[in-house]
């Protein structure tokens with residue numbers, strides 16, 4: 001067991017000494033409903049997300065100290081719609097440093113649920129470690145009756161400290177479920193049971209807060225590593241939503257206002273209108289725009305032949321495909337490399 005003394009900047013939420021027989025877990029707080037405060041204990045809408053600091057979150061769950069030495073780091077305190085590339089890059093760098101420390105067993109990120117899946121895949125693609133990175137949120141603010149945040153946090157820390165959680169990439173925890181950052185997605189605006197792993201399936205479940213995995217460690221097809229150390233910004237990538245008589249000018253205005261890449265949330269298996277496709281082909285020719293085709297159905301595969309800068313989103317939803325394209329453009333991928341990256345190891 002590690003025998004290092006507590007780090008000086010450890011936030012101690014109660015008078016509990018460092019226990020050298022317990023694992024060391026760092027919690028990186030970014031805001032969201034898990035840190036939300038409402039005017040009444042029945043309000044689950046119209047409250048302020050990212051109102052409470054990480055020390056308050058930890059104080060609410062003294063059981064954390066029975067299972068680990070926890071340290072809290074406040075990275076941001078915002079509604080997850082305001083998570084920026086700067087925050088994400090900072091988060092990756094802080095987590096990488098923490099996990100590179102041999103005395104740290106795992107990292108937990110508290111995050112708003114609205115864009116949690118985007119940050120989760122970003123961390124999955126940019127952190128190099130076998131140690132668990134667990135992203136957790138809540139649907140009820142901390143001030144609500146039966147707030148789900150404290151239990152979710154306890155389960156997330158238990159997971160981050162579990163040896164059997166290693167080698168599985170970043171994971172998402174909510175509502176007693178464990179899912180891969182690649183596939184967990186928010187499917188309901190209000191319900192506690194909102195995060196689903198679609199047909200790729202959950203990795204595991206919590207029983208009495210203990211993580212029970214269905215399978216041994218495995219990583220999703222298509223998972224690669226992008227080194228973003230030293231990066232201060234990321235290229236702009238925008239998502240266009242497909243529908244009947246869509247406005248082709250939206251693609252032009254996105255590209256001419258700075259987008260280097262586009263993700264199409266296409267219809268069905270990535271369908272786009274003829275007028276829209278013509279416009280995108282012109283943009284590709286003129287600006288070298290890189291385009292990933294995904295689907296607004298949020299399930300199933302989209303495959304392209306990889307020609308004319310149009311790549312397959314495979315079974316990534318548009319918001320996750322956007323993060324992957326952004327990272328690949330940052331890394332300077334050529335068209336050939338993008339085609340291989342978005343091939344995902346699946347035949348197309």
Ligand SMILES: NC(=O)C[C@H](N)C(=O)O
Pocket residue numbers: 031032033034049078079080081111112113114115137138139140
């Ligand atoms: N449940 C939540 O966390 C929603 C909140 N608006 C957020 O994403 O920050």
